Amino acid sequence: MLWSFAVAALCLYRAGHDKADSINDANSNSFGRLLMTETAFNTSGTVRNAVHQIDIRxxxxxxxxxxxxQPVDELPMLRSHLQALREVRVTPVQRAHALDRLYKRGMTVITRLLPSLTRDLVLPVPRKTRRIVNGVLNLLQMLADDMLALLEEPFLARPPELALWRSLQALSQQLLISHLIACPAPTGSWxxxxxxxxxxxRLQVDTAVPRGASRKLQDVYYSAVLLGCAQPASxxxxxxxxxxxYFERFADQVEPISTAVSATPATFWIDPARDVAACSALRNLSRPAAPLECFSCVRLCLLLRAQIAQLDAGTSASELNLPDFAGTSAGRGVLGRLATRWSDLGKRRYIRRRQNHRALLGTGIDGLWHIGKKEDPASVNVSTWMVTNESPEGYAVMHVTGNTGVLSVGNVVAIRTDFDQNWQICLVRWALSENPEHLELGLQILAPKAVPAILAQPSHDTGTEYLRVLILPEIPxxxxxQSLVVATGALPKERDKLLLLIEGNNISVREVSRTGIEEQTGSVEIMSIESVQNPF
Incomplete structure (x- = not known):
């Protein structure tokens, strides 16, 4: 009896055990299939975690x-995916493939975003815009770092020039965006x-053109360096x-030279150990004992002057392989200032004296026109500034309070200090803005005063047009x-005879002719004039 019970129990146990084994086998097979779908083998044959595989997917x-x-909506996802790619465990090939696609998408987003950031940009840059810009700068920094990190992958056998080209391109874009908002470059960028x-x-790939690129690595580098040498704050x-x-098209005109070559205004040196742009060889700056990289812009200056002469002779910008902006008066003005700056770097004639007194600032031709009419400054957009240093040639000022209005480099302003009740006419030469609450300007004095006038332009189509202009007096x-300040593009190039209406104690009419261009910026043109006759 007992034996029969034991045999029955053993049979039941085996039946249950076989059923359990079948269930376990089924579960094991299901888990195996799931594991194979959620994981993969890398080159060393080890299995990666399923969660990491989901991340890369x-x-x-x-x-x-x-x-x-909206391209701005893609910035957070691009940065988060780049950060995730740094943390997941993937093969070098997978990392390079994902980074390649993230780089292309990131650069496309930035290209779409730049026009909206620079359109109607005023200084200081608003807080919302600056937050977007900071996001772009962070994205570019991540791309530059990750591209360099690809070169350290031991199992990634591929030419290094593409990763280096992309890293240089990301860094140059980072510097470009900083120049656009008049902000110092991010620490460590240079x-x-x-x-x-x-x-x-060192790898001797400076003259290589990677697949899919249009420029040599040295051209990418020198175009960024040349833009820094062009004083972008101005x-x-x-x-x-x-x-x-322009520099993207003509960076190949740069000539690397020996440090033993005599210094000229068009020669610059680079210290790779310093976080600064290239420095002019004529600047009295301390140089390190280590060998420096030097280059000359003499050939580029000759090309600039030849292009300016051809533009003035009527040749179109496209025929000279120049950007369309070169065909405008402001574009020719930029090229002219650049050629002059690199051909004859004049020494400072006066010592700047540190100051800390207040001043009032009015902006724009219309604002200065009303100020010249002796109108109440309360009716004009006037802001308060601190003069930080000054010389007989101009001022450096920092914004304190008040609405700055539409203020940009190249515009005219009027300044009145605590020690002088007269309004001096100045040109904004440079601007710096480290944050939305900070704005500094460099002002060049043009004249101790200006005479407001009306410029009459007869037209057969629209009748007579009247423009507000400023007359700068003669200065021994x-x-x-005398000089005339008008808005850029307001006067046809072919019109030499101008009719001015000046309202003082009496209204007078003067006919003048322009004899030359003294300054051309994106905001104003300053031209020399002389009287033709006074018919009244």
């Missing part, structure tokens, strides 16, 4: 999705740019973009005749 899946209608190019030269955003485009030993 989510990155690749997002890259196949359509672009957002140093990383110089050291990346030093690595390019340029408007449109002028910065114009010169960036500085300016032999």
């Amino acid at each position: 989510s990155i690749l899946q997002w890259l196949t999705s359509p672009a957002a209608p 140093q990383q740019l110089h050291q990346t190019y030093a690595r390019v030269r 340029l408007t955003p449109q002028e910065v973009l114009f010169l960036a485009d 030993k500085l300016r032999s005749g």
Whole structure:
């Protein structure tokens, strides 16, 4: 009896055990199939975690999705995916493939975003715009770093020039955007740019053109360096973009030279260990004992002057392989200032004295016209500034309070200090803005006063047009005749005879002719004039 019970129990146990084994086998097979679908083998044959595989798949899946209608909406996802790519465990080939696609998408987003950031940009840059810009700068920094990190992958056998080219391009774009908003470059950007190019030269790929690129690595580097040498703080955003485009086309005109060559205004030196742009060889700056990289812009200056002469002779910008902006008066003005600056770097004639007194500032031709009419400054857009240093040639001022109005490099302003109740007429030469609450300007004094006038332009189509202009008086030993300040593009190039209406105690009419161009910026043109006759 007992034996029969034991046999029955054993049979039941075996039946249950076989059923459990079948269930376990089924579960094991299901888990195996799931594991094979969620994981993969890398080159060393080890199995990666399923969660990491899902992460890399989510990155690749997002890259196949359509672009957002607004490019700014893509910035957070691009940065988060780049950060995730740094943390997941993937093969070097997978990392390079994902980074390649993230780089292309990121650069496309930035290209779409730049026009909206620079359109109607005023200084200081608003807080919302600056937040977007900071997001772009962070994205470019991540792309530059990750491209360099690809070179350290031991199992990634591919030419290094593409990763180096992209890193240089990301860093140059980072510097370009900083120039656009008149902000100092992010800490370490110049140093990383110089050291990346030093690595390019060590690997002897500086003249290589990677597949899919249109320029040599040395041209990418020198176009960024040349823009830094052009004093971008003295340029408007449109002028910065114009010169960036110009240097992309003609950076090959730069000539590397020996440090033993005599210094000229068109020679510059680079210290890869310093986080600064290239420095003029004529500047009295301390140089390190280590060997420096030197280059000359003499050949580029000769090309600039030849192009300006051809533009003045009527040749179109497209025929000279120049950006369209070069055909405008402001574009020719930028090229002219650049050629002059690199051909004859004049020494400072006067010592600047540090100051800390207040001053009032009015902006724009219309504002200065009303100020010249002796109108109440309360009716004009006037802001308060602190004079930080001054010389007989001009001022450096920092914004304190008040609405600055539409203020940009190249515009005219009037300044009245606590020690002088007269309004001096100045030209904004440079601008710096580190944050939305900070704005500094460099002002060049044009004249101790200005006479407001009305310029009458007869037209057969629209009748007579009246423009507000400013007449700058003659200044002995500085300016032999009078000058006229008008808005850029307001006067046809072919019109030499001008009719001015001046309202003082009596209304007078003067006919003048323009004899030359003294200054051309994106905001104003300053031309020398002389009287023809006074018919009244």
